[in-house]
Amino acid sequence: MDNAKNNQIVQLRNVVKRFDSVVAVEKMDLDIEEGSLVTLLGPSGCGKTTILRMIAGLEDCTEGDIYIKGKRVNDVPVHKRNLGMIFQDYALFPHKTIYDNVAFGLKYRNVSKAEIRKRVTRALETVRLPGVEHRKPAQLSGGQQQRIALARAIVIEPDVLLMDEPLSALDENLREEMRQEVDNLQSELGITTIFVTHDQREALSMSDTIIVMKDGLKQQEGGPEEVYDAPVNHFVADFLGHCNFYRCRITGREKGLTTVEVEGGQTLYSEHDEGWEVGEELELLVRAQKIVIESRTEEIPGVSLNIFPGKVKSRMYMGGEAWYFVEMEDGTVIHAINISRVAPFHEGDEVTLHIPPRHCRLIPKD
Amino acid sequence: MLKIKGWSLIRFYTILVYIWMFAPIAVVIILSFNPQQFGTFPMEGFSFKWYGDLFHNRTIIMAFKNSMILGSLTAILTTAIGIPAAMAFIRYEFPGKNTLNTLLLAPIMIPEVVLGVSLLLFLRWLQQPKSFLLLLIGHCVLTLPYVLLVVQARLVSIKRSYEEASLTLGAGPFQTFKEVTLPLLTPAIMAGMLFSFSISFDDVTATLFWATAQSQTVPVKIFAMLRNNISPEINALGAVMIVLTISIPLLAGYLARRFSRRLE
Numbered sequence: 001m002d003n004a005k006n007n008q009i010v011q012l013r014n015v016v017k018r019f020d021s022v023v024a025v026e027k028m029d030l031d032i033e034e035g036s037l038v039t040l041l042g043p044s045g046c047g048k049t050t051i052l053r054m055i056a057g058l059e060d061c062t063e064g065d066i067y068i069k070g071k072r073v074n075d076v077p078v079h080k081r082n083l084g085m086i087f088q089d090y091a092l093f094p095h096k097t098i099y100d101n102v103a104f105g106l107k108y109r110n111v112s113k114a115e116i117r118k119r120v121t122r123a124l125e126t127v128r129l130p131g132v133e134h135r136k137p138a139q140l141s142g143g144q145q146q147r148i149a150l151a152r153a154i155v156i157e158p159d160v161l162l163m164d165e166p167l168s169a170l171d172e173n174l175r176e177e178m179r180q181e182v183d184n185l186q187s188e189l190g191i192t193t194i195f196v197t198h199d200q201r202e203a204l205s206m207s208d209t210i211i212v213m214k215d216g217l218k219q220q221e222g223g224p225e226e227v228y229d230a231p232v233n234h235f236v237a238d239f240l241g242h243c244n245f246y247r248c249r250i251t252g253r254e255k256g257l258t259t260v261e262v263e264g265g266q267t268l269y270s271e272h273d274e275g276w277e278v279g280e281e282l283e284l285l286v287r288a289q290k291i292v293i294e295s296r297t298e299e300i301p302g303v304s305l306n307i308f309p310g311k312v313k314s315r316m317y318m319g320g321e322a323w324y325f326v327e328m329e330d331g332t333v334i335h336a337i338n339i340s341r342v343a344p345f346h347e348g349d350e351v352t353l354h355i356p357p358r359h360c361r362l363i364p365k366d
Numbered sequence: 367m368l369k370i371k372g373w374s375l376i377r378f379y380t381i382l383v384y385i386w387m388f389a390p391i392a393v394v395i396i397l398s399f400n401p402q403q404f405g406t407f408p409m410e411g412f413s414f415k416w417y418g419d420l421f422h423n424r425t426i427i428m429a430f431k432n433s434m435i436l437g438s439l440t441a442i443l444t445t446a447i448g449i450p451a452a453m454a455f456i457r458y459e460f461p462g463k464n465t466l467n468t469l470l471l472a473p474i475m476i477p478e479v480v481l482g483v484s485l486l487l488f489l490r491w492l493q494q495p496k497s498f499l500l501l502l503i504g505h506c507v508l509t510l511p512y513v514l515l516v517v518q519a520r521l522v523s524i525k526r527s528y529e530e531a532s533l534t535l536g537a538g539p540f541q542t543f544k545e546v547t548l549p550l551l552t553p554a555i556m557a558g559m560l561f562s563f564s565i566s567f568d569d570v571t572a573t574l575f576w577a578t579a580q581s582q583t584v585p586v587k588i589f590a591m592l593r594n595n596i597s598p599e600i601n602a603l604g605a606v607m608i609v610l611t612i613s614i615p616l617l618a619g620y621l622a623r624r625f626s627r628r629l630e
Contacts, residue, residue, distance in 0.1 A: 056534055057534075078533040084535075092531075104545075109536060152535070153534075
């Protein structure tokens with residue numbers, strides 16, 4: 001391959017997948033670095049699982065090429081690709097014991113009986129479930145089954161670990177715990193992992209790289225901070241967290257900041273500048289968590305720009321945080337999320353909003 | 367009070383239905399121990415006479431052997447055909463799939479008389495004599511739909527991800543079938559074989575057309591015996607068949623349970 005780099009373990013070039021006339025994946029290029037954890041993030045039907053299944057070989061690609069360790073694998077059948085896959089429903093063989101489940105992949109790899117025993121024991125210790133060898137999958141809890149699935153996949157020392165929404169079948173608390181465990185295990189073993197999820201928190205907390213997808217198209221690729229703080233379009237911003245969006249027009253530059261006029265006529269300052277022309281129509285995006293909300297009487301120290309009066313229209317108390325919907329003078333409603341404070345605001349309170357120019361992102365009009 | 371009255375009515379009705387269903391069977395079994403030629407109640411004595419006669423009747427023993435061999439071969443053949451066919455229908459896409467599936471299930475809908483005659487005519491057209499092979503083919507046609515239905519239903523419930531997991535772990539398609547799909551299918555295969563055997567063992571209508579003097583089955587033999595005279599031997603034969611057809615599934619169920627318990 002012309003553009004092969006040594007540390008790229010999985011590469012997709014112009015991969016297209018069509019089911020009859022429906023396009024599931026469109027012109028996908030992907031480079032996955034050895035040892036990294038890459039997340040394919042998107043709503044259901046965005047093609048993320050299809051990509052994973054194509055890499056695994058469970059699905060053919062309609063067009064394009066897939067390379068694993070620099071070798072084109074389009075025509076290599078699943079069982080010869082040396083990949084570990086974790087399924088949403090774990091897919092532990094119900095008729096086999098845990099030992100036989102974990103040992104399954106080793107049987108096809110010329111490993112001696114004694115070595116199999118050693119490696120299975122070690123894998124079960126790695127997932128912190130030693131001593132369950134003789135049980136059947138049905139005798140284990142969901143979280144334990146997930147760990148066995150993990151042990152079964154890593155025991156064969158795969159080139160890449162593929163995980164298809166592995167945590168979505170678990171309940172909230174267990175999911176958090178397993179997420180950390182998978183994350184720790186991945187960095188401990190240094191195993192290249194491709195993780196498919198629709199859960200933004202999973203993606204943000206675990207990934208080295210996030211690939212946000214929609215309708216079979218890659219929307220953005222980057223580190224968690226990058227896709228969260230600098231989304232390239234409306235969809236990415238909206239999918240990752242709670243945002244306020246306003247139609248706006250560039251009006252000029254002042255004090256090193258870009259000035260925009262939003263729909264209601266207000267002028268806002270933004271640190272974001274990509275050399276737009278004056279008059280260009282864009283969309284202003286502000287994350288709900290970045291908005292500072294204070295009572296009308298208090299001064300916000302050291303701040304002179306982007307300060308607006310408003311009135312709390314409704315409030316939702318969420319325990320650790322509070323959501324406020326604040327109505328501005330021009331009638332637009334701003335969604336602000338604040339860490340819960342001692343004296344929270346109530347409906348009807350007069351407040352002052354500060355929108356830091358640093359957090360005013362400008363993105364193409366949707 | 368009214369509620370209790372309603373329930374006792376239902377209980378009474380249920381008991382009546384059971385009596386209506388099982389009384390004839392019970393009569394057959396009881397009369398088979400009656401030493402008299404013509405059974406009347408109360409019975410005068412108790413004997414195994416008719417069972418003794420039965421075991422010395424060479425033609426009946428022959429028919430019994432035929433039925434057993436035919437039933438077993440039918441069960442083995444239909445599962446051997448039915449498993450790959452069910453795999454194809456459930457796991458793969460190919461043109462004409464639905465039509466073919468309907469065609470394979472058609473023998474259930476077609477009257478057995480038609481099936482019996484048509485296979486016979488087909489054989490005539492091929493200019494082949496009637497034989498045991500014809501009987502075997504016929505019984506396979508009769509029982510294949512049941513095996514297919516049972517195996518397909520089970521296959522639908524076996525998640526595709528088991529097989530996919532096996533493939534990703536390095537097992538080839540054949541090894542995956544052997545190690546994962548087949549063991550998970552076993553209950554359905556057992557049920558299919560049992561169905562197949564008992565339908566074959568039991569069939570009269572179509573078998574009447576296909577059987578030769580050498581390849582008579584038990585039901586056909588009983589039918590022939592009834593035409594000549596009503597011998598109490600038939601009661602004994604009936605009793606043996608009842609015991610067999612009830613005990614085989616029970617035994618199979620028991621073995622299956624013991625087998626699965628040992629696996630755990």
